[in-house]
Amino acid sequence: DVKVTQSSRYLVKRTGEKVFLECVQDMDHENMFWYRQDPGLGLRLIYFSYDVKMKEKGDIPEGYSVSREKKERFSLILESASTNQTSMYLCASSLWGTGGPGELFFGEGSRLTVL
Amino acid sequence: SQQGEEDPQALSIQEGENATMNCSYKTSINNLQWYRQNSGRGLVHLILIRSNEREKHSGRLRVTLDTSKKSSSLLITASRAADTASYFCARLNSGGYQKVTFGTGTKLQVIP
Structure with a gap:
């Protein structure tokens, strides 16, 4: 089974902090999304x-x-977190299908709260 | 907005009834996909229909696509309480860098 793993399910950060959200997939998918x-x-x-x-x-x-230095890893970076970036963040990956990306496989999500 | 629209926003039905959700979009597509999301979790792929297809079935799911009207519908037959979830359509836009864009979803409640 394809697995998309997001590093943190829940994060609480302060306004102005730099935030890294990591996503790793284990099925050699070309495409990744945040x-x-x-x-x-x-x-x-x-x-x-x-x-x-x-x-x-x-x-x-x-x-x-974002950063994608390796095929399996796609990182989302909030350079200076703000309260309006409080949200659920979902990472997904897919293979190429006919004419473009095929079925997306999602991680469980990272719920970020910025105080 | 580059997102389409899904309607209804919320739907409540009795177990055993059919549920129909609609998705409209604005730009040309290569394919359209439907996803399901249980509360607070990631999305799970249900079915993909290509732009040259008109109808597709998978178990109790039936998806139609009308590219002339830029719309799609998802029909769940003989619904079950376990079908309670949010349902989203996702469009693979044609041309250029092909973005996969989602709508706002339909929240389905199936009452036992």
């Missing part, structure tokens, strides 16, 4: 990556950066 989920807003795409050292902005990249 979403945030907020009530009433569904999932919104922050960044995605289709290859090592490659990254593309999603719909809401402001305030975030």
Whole structure:
């Protein structure tokens, strides 16, 4: 079975802190994604990556950066956390399907609270 | 917004009834996928339908896609209490860097 592991289920950070959210997948997937989920807003795409050292902005990249130094690991970085970044963060990975990414496999999520 | 819309936002039905959820989108797609999320957990893939397909079945799930109307529907037949969850559609947009974008979801409650 594909496993997508997010390093922390729950985090509490202070405003201005640098926050790292780690995501590791064990099935050699090319594609990896970071979403945030907020009530009433569904999932919104922050960044995605289709290859090592490659990254593309999603719909809401402001305030975030990412790193993909190895194929299996995709890190989301909040350079200076703010209270409006309090959210559930979901990582996903996939293989290439016909015409683009196929089925996404999700981690369990990281719930970040910024005080 | 680049997200589409799903309706209804919430749906409550009795066990045994059918549940229908709809998804509309704005840009051309390569495929459309449906996912399920149990409370506070990650999403689980249910079914994928390609842009050149009109209907797909998987067990009690039936998905239709109408690219002329830019809409899809998910039908769950003979619902069970265990189907209680949120359901999301995800679009793989065609062209350029292909983003996978989700809607806001439908929260389904199946009453035993």
